[in-house]
Amino acid sequence: MTALLKVRNLKVGFRQDGQRVAAVKGVSFDVERGETVALVGESGSGKSVTALSTVSLLGGSAEVEGSVTYDGREMVHADDKTLRQIRGNDISFIFQEPMTSLNPLHTLEKQLRESMELHQQVTGAEARARIIDLLNKVGIRDPEDRLTAYPHQLSGGQRQRVMIAMALANGPDLLIADEPTTALDVTIQAQILDLLAELKEAENLSLLFITHDLGIVRRIADRVCVMKNGEIVETGKTAEIFANPRHPYTRMLLAAESTGQPDPVASDAPVVAKAENLKIWFPIQKGLLKRTVGHVKAVNDASFAVRAGETIGIVGESGSGKTTLALAIMRLISSEGAITFDSTDLRNYTTRNLRRLRAEMQIVFQDPFGSLSPRMSCAEIIAEGLGVHGDRGDTRPRREKVAEVMEEVGLDPAMMDRYPHEFSGGQRQRIAIARAMILRPKLVVLDEPTSALDMTVQVQIVELLRALQRKYGLAYLFISHDLKVVRAMSHHVIVMKQGDVVEAGPAERIFTAPETDYARTLLAAVA
Structure with missing residues (x-):
């Protein structure tokens, strides 16, 4: 060769x-x-x-x-x-962070067509047919309906599949x-x-x-x-x-592999958050008058409760409704059904009333680089929540509190004046965790927090999250496609498919004796 x-x-x-x-x-x-x-x-x-x-x-x-x-x-x-x-x-590239590579102002069709027109001079109906074929190959459902979608309307996994299609477009x-x-x-x-x-x-x-x-x-x-x-x-x-x-x-x-199990939940642990018959449908609107002609059924009839010190793992394919379910619990998107947080029914809470609860429900996003402002230093990013919610009874100087939480998540406080681009991926994720933890929340949504990290750093982050949960009695909603990490983190697991909860139960039972074909398929994919 x-x-x-x-x-x-x-x-x-x-x-x-x-x-x-x-x-x-x-x-x-x-x-x-x-x-x-x-x-x-x-x-x-x-x-x-x-x-x-x-x-x-x-x-x-x-x-x-x-x-x-x-x-x-x-x-x-x-x-x-x-x-x-x-x-x-x-030579074509598939980059690690699709949201920084896709143009947020252009539709999928325009971005895929641009590469074909530039390198292959393929235009019109031929280009459209090739785009649909590429999207089919990389696993985008109903590609004809997705051509006019923008990157922010896709899940993280779907955006990465679009990037792969773009890389393959010119052979x-x-x-x-x-x-x-x-x-x-x-x-x-x-x-x-x-x-x-x-x-x-x-x-x-x-x-x-x-x-x-x-x-x-x-x-x-x-x-x-x-x-x-x-x-x-x-x-x-x-x-x-x-x-x-x-x-x-x-x-x-x-x-390097995430192993072990989380600490058992205390028998008298209080329920931190609860959802009953939660439904999240997004209207599909067409025409000049934007009439509703259908719905995207993101979540159908989901119910669960998470206690202090407990982790509920949410698994399923991209677009199955995992992140949508978590965002609804935090009242960041509209939903139908009952949502209770810390014994408070949130259904009739206004945005102003919710603000005082926001400090107690935090989120760590999938893409640490995309969720950290490149114009803010590490200290400014971590302390940002204190500026919004106040010092929450702690009158110490903010830099002292920032230094404390940085040490807690395994970062050197001497680096607090550096900017996100000066940190590795694992360090950026620790900054994102510190930003959530400085407010001492009761519930933390972890949306693919280890997916962008190498294996050794994954193990470190899992150990860090378990240690923080042990120390503060945190309730976690842990969203991930890495089933080994889910098993190491979770007490209970919810399996989702196309908006439906197809199986739920104790983590050990789900992983050793799944009852549904879909759960068995997920487990077989990592065997």
């Missing part, structure tokens, strides 16, 4: 405070035609910087040395014309996938991996696959490069790396 991509002694540095900070230190590897190579390592190890260097996407602030050749053409310091011909046409020879299945539930993840495998076989597609999920690496990769601190510490065939890892760091990665 002839190497399609050759990386030789690649070094990348960035200027910071007048000094050069090395991000990649002499990395070398090949991607053969028709081969899948996985770059594996913790956040900050240099995986994404290495991938972006292949087509000079790092910008003018990066100092790049070494050689990167694609099909015999040198990419380091290549001219703009050469790069434009190759980017998006010969690239090399696909660089940076955590492409991070936001996807397990069944769709399996479908996407199968799709990539089919494309690789049918079109002799080469893949450079960046991931923290070693289960995916075992399933899809031919060879593995393990990165740590900007260097490749071990490389080899996938089967050999998994069977006989030589480097201690590789052995640590393979051993």
